[in-house]
Amino acid sequence: MEMPRPLDALPKAHLHLHFTGSMRHSTLLELAAEHGVHLPDALVQDWPPKLRATDERGWFRFQRLYDIARSVLRREQDVYRLLREAAADEAAEGSRWLEIQVDPSGYAQRFGGLTATLELVLDAAGRAARESGTGIGVIVAANRTRHPLDAKTLARLATQYVDRGVVGFGLSNDERRGRARDFDGAFRIAKRAGLLAVPHGGELSGAASVAECVDDLAADRVGHGIRAAESGRLLDRLADRQITCEVCPTSNVGLGVATGAAELPVRRLFDAGVPIALGADDPLLFGARLLPQYELAREVYGFTDAEVAELARQSVRASAAPEAYRKELLAAIDGWLVTGDAARLPA
Structure with a gap:
């Protein structure tokens, strides 16, 4: 019997x-101690926290824990550390291209405004990429619980940094509290500048949320998108247009979208021809980074090594990585299937 190939390679x-x-749990604890931030038990001895965000109270608790974690990032050096460690963790798991999503509004007061915050993140991302060997693109994300005019401000900001590492424009937070169509103006601004449109949809709301991202925001990818499986017609559309769903199994279970990983229709999306890019979403709150998502694909969803390799190809094809680098990565994935290691991986 052939041994399964190592997924970290x-x-x-x-x-x-x-x-x-993306912050390491150990870093959260260290920074909280340095800055005198009191952490609740759910972020210390009871970590990872037990979450269920399918009701309003559960989402409020999730958001509260996230905001507490964000509060430990108080100095520029904390931002550099977060991205340096995140890139190192990505490289260790075989991730050779990372697109990290940030809403500068959440840090602007601390770091001198929206522009200064974004420039800090971009500089830290560039440095982390050089040190780790994993390429990094930044996605500027608007908060759908805020006014659409705020999203337009962020979209205009993002377009000014297309040549400095911003690769996409997103829309995050609870999709039940903000319709995608209300943010179409911001996404038109971003798309005109050549940025990828990557809104969240189909996580806590159903297939209609995914369809709205596609129809009203011209999404290139949909963050999560797992509930597109509730509509066969929508699956056909996503497959025909090759719109990638950024599927995050551990996150979906952690937030109560499913009671267990086996319930998630990952195989149905894949078999329908919908491109999938596996993601970790928020490892700090869900306790698992990218590699465990690939382990689930193999162990829970029954993906063969050839199918796992195709998942990796789909993630690369859907990325904003430079075309030459994408070709190198695709060749390296083929090499993994032949040799079981990363011998052909670009330096």
Whole structure:
């Protein structure tokens, strides 16, 4: 019987990771101690926290824990550390391209405004990429619980940094509290500048939320998108247009979208021809980074090594990585299937 190939040697792209949520748990504890931030038990001895965000109270608790975690990032050096460690963790798991999502509004007061915050993140991302060997693009994300005019401000800001590492424009937070169509103006601004449109949809709301992202925001990818499986017609549309769903199994279970990973229709999306980019979402709150998502694909969803390799290819194809680098990564994935290691991985 052939031994399964090592998944950490499989070159892949990680397209769904939030900025604060990428922090190592150990770093959260250290920074909280340095800055005198009291952490609740759910972020200390009871970590990872037991979450269920399918009701309003549960989402409020999730958001509260996230905001507390964000509050430990108080100095520029904390931002550099977060991105340096995140890039190192990505490289260790075989992730050779990362797109990390940040809403500068959440840090602007601390770091001198929206522009200064974004420039800090971009500089830290560039430095982390050089040190780790994993390429990094930044996605500027608007908060759908805020006014659409705020989103337009962020979209205009993002367009000014297309040549400095911003690769996409997103829309995050509870989709039940803000319709995608209300943010179409911001996404038109971003799309005109050549940025990828990557809104969240189909996580806590159903297939209609995904369809709205596609129809009203011209989404290139949909963050999560797992509930597109509730509509066969929508699956056909996503497959025909090759719109990638950034599927985050551990996150979906953690937030109560499913009671267990086996319930998630990952195989149904894949078999329908919908491109999938596996993601970790917020490892700080869900306790698992990217590699465990690929382990679930193999162990729970029954993906063969050839199919796992195709998942990795789909993540690379859907990314904003430079075309030449994408070709190198795709060749390296083929090499993994032949040799079981990353011998052909670009330096």
